[in-house]
Amino acid sequence: MTSLETAPSRNAETHASVPLCVDLDGTLIRSDLLVESALALLAKQPLMAFAMPVWLLRGKAYLKQQIAQRVELNPAALPYNEDVVAWVRDQQSSRTTILCSAADAKLATLVADHVGGFDAVIASDGEHNLSGANKAKVLVERFGERRFDYVGNAKVDLHVWKSANAAIVVESGSQLSSAAAGVTLLERTFTHGRASPKHWLKALRVHQWIKNVLVFLPLLAAHRVFEPHALISAALAFICFGLCASSVYVTNDLLDLAADRQHRRKKHRPFAAGIIPLYLGPVVALLLLVISFSLAWFLTPTFVLVLLGYYVLTTAYSLKFKRMVMLDVIVLAVLYTTRILAGAAAIQSRPSFWLLAFSMFIFLSLAMVKRYTELLAAQKSSSIKAAGRGYVVEDLSLIQSLGGSSGYLSVLVLALYIDSTASQSLYRHPHYLWLLCPLLLYWISRTWAIAHRGVMHDDPVVFAVMDNVSRGLLVLAAIIVIASI
Template sequence: MSRDAVPLCVDLDGTLIHGDLLVETCVALLHKNPLYLFLLPWWLLHGKAHLKAQVASRVLLNHAALPFHRELLQWLADEKRDGRQIWLCTASNQRLAEAVALHLQLFNGVLASTDTLNLSGKQKAEMLVAKFGNRAFDYCGNDHVDLYVWSVSRGGVVVNPHGNLEQRARQVTHVYRTFGSPEHHARAICALLRPHQWAKNVLLFVPMAAAHRVLDPIALGHAALGFLAFCLCASSVYVLNDMLDVEADRQHPRKALRPFASGVLPLTAGFALIPLLLLGTAGIAWLLPIQFGLALAGYYLLTLAYTLGVKQVVIVDVLFLAGLYTTRIIAGAAAVAVPLSLWLLLFSMFLFLSLALVKRFAELQVMQRQGKLEAAGRGYRLDDLALLESLGTGAGYMCVLVLALYINNPVVEMLYRRPEVLWGLCPLMLYWITRVWVVSHRGQMLDDPVMFALRDRASLVIGVLAAVVIYLAT
């Protein structure tokens, strides 16, 4: 019997797609309503097949956006063109498997888990033998549980092998094709944590600098510990955000390259990373004043609320973003035990409200270039562009007004020897705010204006000039 005459049975999870549909649907269900978390264990008590059925009946996935293994798909299409029968054989629920098959238009048939049978391991091997006969089919899989199937198959295709999987598969069947993993996990985990975003946590050093304690080694050490705690905490939220936003990210031209959205990392990695990051955060916070811990807890709750749904509420989302930046300043003051300046808090709220509006404005521009009416996962529409621009520039100029009122305050004379020099900050801030919005209006702004500022030469020059002005005033 030629190889073309032997049906090829293809697994779905981890093979045809980078990821697991059960995990994907569970995450989508929790994103829809976090209270389902209490139902998942109850469904699992009735068996894994029952769990899959209950979840699949409540979730609608965009199957076209799933992270398919493109190289494998092309090879399967070639095999199909040569006249070979291709069957989708998966432990995923029948509803989901049939939807994937309908989208791909590649398979001669679908074998999948029912509401009572979990088609995995021995059960899958027995079903395939019953349908095609012993050693009368080839099987394409990716996991050690697939060894049961390969042991009764005529030949095997191994996808994304880990450890000694390929070696063990060769011991039970003839492996004639192997498809490798897309990328090293270590690099993907680093990208998932977004270390470049940690630059935002430099705001924790601002209260210490404003209190003229930058040369105090104890204050500097406490601020550094606070910085590290916020970095770990923020990364835990980035991981959670990417897990919950995975479907919306797959519809975004740049975010589709993120580790979860692209399938480079399985969503299960997030369930391990999040508690580890939070444990490290709590350990560092324990070394700092309790006020810092309370500010950090508030920051985490705000980011959690933002991730779980606030980011979809128009205007409230940008207020939350501005509040998150301001919370960093509050935490920085608590870490080094300096009093909070209301002027600094007002300046921060207006400045970061403007930058949050820049972020939404830039996202809408991307959607506009793609011909979409609204941003996926957000509440904004294209006809909001002019409004966002107006609100953002107004908030930016308000922060300059707050700065001017602060400089005119008699308290400033107690902190600076030459307070009149500080007026040089106002034209610098006016220029920078205006430049940010001009760049945004021209469609040249990155999704994150803070990261833009850190890479933009003009912004860096303005930052240096501002530091010189403050030094001359001190």
């Protein structure tokens, strides 16, 4: 964020006699407390989504109050506009400062106490929504016309600036400051960057679409790669799952803001960091979901049902299951395996029992790696449990034991498949496939060794894609499979 003083400095004595009124949402913080609190409530009690419209019928101020009474926000974890905070603190040493927000008084007071130095807090009280013209009226009644300076960030603040002595503008462009300069003295602007396409790609986690390559496995396992219709169907299934997964990722990020902000890496995600406005999240999530299911109708009804099941289960995971010990990792393994089921449904092929069994065990092991890595990071930071999870650091040895065992069971399933009639009917040289077993044993053992040493990526699937050794083993495995056909 950059700061620019646009008006000549006023006489120090005059400046000190003019109180400074500071907006909260979008100004002091890069977020909106109404959206923050509503999401926090929905994460804890999803059924409250039905109560919110009823509260809104009694007014926006009442809605804010009812939500605020049911949540506990950590003001220290909110994404602050640090340049604005630093400037306000500098002003506090020489004049009266007021935090003036449309947020509910309870939440506004929490932020004021955390930042410190404010002489008073003026906020919505359950009956009056302190926004726009209402805020201007209250400030004029308290200080007088043109007897206060105001810091704001939105067009609705023009109502306040019309009655203010000077405007301090927080914006991402220059239009708002130009409009403010038309109604009062423009004293200073704080400019921050807008969300770029790179930020949106990160928010949608397009890089995670690599997981959806699993929908091609039934195509490969059935040796139907050179059938154009099957290949197109699998590609469309890949896109559908990518869009659906991105919708869920956005929803998960919105519901998991508090935990993400305590995480060393996740706190930089666009929504958690306040780079992308929170209110855009639900809109984008819904749009992606509609497009995903619209495209799915071009495939089979079975595929649509599998995609629906995936969405319901992954939403349930985001809302509840990820905080339930052991059930969370089993659900993760099921979600990966569901992609294989979807791939089979898309090409109208019967899913392989061997492939599904192998998938469950290998991805259960990787899910355990993920939890182990999170717990190890919590232990290093002197925490007793991982944020937003049900595990405690004492579970480390248990997770390591179960995860390693699950990985080795996937090797056993592979070995049994190689020795079955199913492989003999598909491969001319099935005995070559035995070479896959030591490769997989090595990869699983190495993955757990890296996790044990505390240098594993937060997402082991991303690790597998980025790791050079894993890539090399994948190439060797592909050569072995091709030689077996």
